[in-house]
Amino acid sequence: MERFAYRPRMVRLLLATLGGATVAYWGCRAQGARRWNRGTRDLRGRLEATRRPMLPGTVDFRELENLPDPVRRYLQTVLTEGQPMVSGVRLRHAGTFNVGEKTDRWKHFTSDQVVVTRRPGFDWQARVEMGPGLPVLVHDAYVAGDGVLNASVLGLFTVADMRGGGELARGELMRFFAETAWYPTALLPSQGIHWEAEGGRSARATLTEGETSTSLLFTFDEQNLIEMVSTEARGRTVGDDVIQTPWRGKFWNYRERGGMLVPLDAEVAWVLPEGEKPYWRGHITDIFHEPARWNGHRRVQQEDGPIGPRSRVQAHNERTGA
Numbered sequence: 001m002e003r004f005a006y007r008p009r010m011v012r013l014l015l016a017t018l019g020g021a022t023v024a025y026w027g028c029r030a031q032g033a034r035r036w037n038r039g040t041r042d043l044r045g046r047l048e049a050t051r052r053p054m055l056p057g058t059v060d061f062r063e064l065e066n067l068p069d070p071v072r073r074y075l076q077t078v079l080t081e082g083q084p085m086v087s088g089v090r091l092r093h094a095g096t097f098n099v100g101e102k103t104d105r106w107k108h109f110t111s112d113q114v115v116v117t118r119r120p121g122f123d124w125q126a127r128v129e130m131g132p133g134l135p136v137l138v139h140d141a142y143v144a145g146d147g148v149l150n151a152s153v154l155g156l157f158t159v160a161d162m163r164g165g166g167e168l169a170r171g172e173l174m175r176f177f178a179e180t181a182w183y184p185t186a187l188l189p190s191q192g193i194h195w196e197a198e199g200g201r202s203a204r205a206t207l208t209e210g211e212t213s214t215s216l217l218f219t220f221d222e223q224n225l226i227e228m229v230s231t232e233a234r235g236r237t238v239g240d241d242v243i244q245t246p247w248r249g250k251f252w253n254y255r256e257r258g259g260m261l262v263p264l265d266a267e268v269a270w271v272l273p274e275g276e277k278p279y280w281r282g283h284i285t286d287i288f289h290e291p292a293r294w295n296g297h298r299r300v301q302q303e304d305g306p307i308g309p310r311s312r313v314q315a316h317n318e319r320t321g322a
Contacts, residue, residue, distance in 0.1 A: 032155030036137050039150075043123055047143045050119045054087045054292035056190060063189050068197035071187075071205075073224040078184050078254075078261040084291030086183045086258075089115040095282030097128055111138075111282075117186045119144075120176050120209050142172035145210045165212070167235045167242055174214045174234060177207050178249050181226045182262050182287070225254055225261065236270055246271035258289035 061081045064072045091113045096106040111126035123141040130136050130153075137155050141148035147168035151160040162168055180186045187193055187205070194206045198217060206215040214231075221227040230248035237243075247270055251263035262284075269278040 032137075032152070036152065036155030040123075040125055040139070043139060043141060043143065043148065044114055047114065047116055047121050047123055047141070050121050050144050051087075051116055052118050054085050054118050057085055057292040059083050059085060059185060059188070060190075067189070067195050068203040070197075070201050070220045070224070071195050071203045071218070074218075074220055074226060075184065075187065077224045080259060083259050084293070085117075085185045085188075086260075086289050087117055087292045088290035089113075089117070089183045090288040090290075091115070091182065091284055092286040093126075093282040094285050095280065097126075098277070098279040099128070099130070106281075109282075115176070115179075115183060117183055118191065120173065120186075120207070122176050122179075123148075140172070140175070142169065142176050145169060145212065147172035169212050170214055171235050173207065173209055173212050174216065174231065177205070177214055177216055178229045178268075181229075181251050182284070183289070184260055184262070223254075226251055226263070230271075248276075253283075257287050260289075262287070 059079050059081060061076065064075055067075070093109075093111045093113070095109055097109045099105050099107055107128050107130055109126045109128045111124055113122060113124040115122040121141075121143050123139060123143065126138040126140070128136045128138060135154065136159070137152050139148055139150040146164055147162070147170075149160055149162040149168065149172075150158070152158045185191070189195070192207060192209075196204045196206075198204050201221075202217055202219045204215060204217050206213065216229045216231055218226055219228040219230070228248055228250050230246070232246050233244040234247040235242040236245040236247075247268070249266060249268040251266050253265040254261045254263050256262075264284045266280075266282055267278050268280045269276045271277075
């Protein structure tokens with residue numbers, strides 16, 4: 001009987017311990033969220049401060065006259081003459097991120113991203129679920145010519161904090177450039193893009209921003225839409241080293257959003273000697289486009305009804321007699 005008398009006391013002690021641990025855990029999460037949100041406001045405030053006037057304010061197809069044929073066809077397909085240029089974008093994603101080095105370990109993420117097209121910059125803020133109750137918060141950004149990569153467990157315990165120019169800035173500017181399919185007015189020559197023909201369905205584009213320059217090969221499909229972007233050299237972190245590695249991104253599931261055709265699905269991968277290693281797969285769950293000369297954000301409803309790329313291409317062909 002004496003042995004059983006201790007049980008209520010042990011149960012109370014166990015419950016008190018669990019209750020204390022629960023309070024401590026949620027206290028850490030709340031503190032981490034406040035700290036992380038302050039950092040996000042600061043980073044996005046600096047991004048907003050880099051804005052420059054958008055010129056021209058509307059799309060002018062006269063810009064397309066001397067472009068390589070696949071680029072001209074693409075821009076005529078996804079844009080409309082006279083529509084506002086895109087000065088900013090806000091996107092939300094859901095998808096999976098591969099955190100494994102040698103073996104695949106896909107983790108679910110959700111994210112929101114803010115983009116400023118002139119001066120080029122963005123901030124991708126993600127929440128990666130590494131385990132039950134263990135989110136890793138991430139900022140991947142290009143702001144005022146600097147690259148930013150910051151990751152923190154619960155927003156409190158930093159596991160990566162990289163900022164500055166050089167190869168980091170080049171890699172982040174390359175991300176901005178690779179994602180222009182989501183804000184295609186940024187690919188017009190007036191936005192500082194230099195195009196060179198490379199085959200019947202490809203063209204190489206170069207973007208120079210301050211002291212940083214990057215180049216990508218754009219490949220277009222039979223519907224004149226961007227199917228893939230690629231480069232032979234992008235910095236990949238392996239341990240303490242950065243190794244220049246072939247890289248590619250693929251886009252599909254084009255729908256009309258904000259008067260433009262944009263892809264809602266994407267995948268990016270390193271191209272290693274043993275084969276491709278995808279590490280990011282995402283779907284756009286919502287997208288906001290900010291037109292030039294307008295101070296607010298316009299929400300483009302997902303419920304507007306998908307307009308397939310072929311119907312847009314057919315409409316273009318009817319207008320031009322192609």
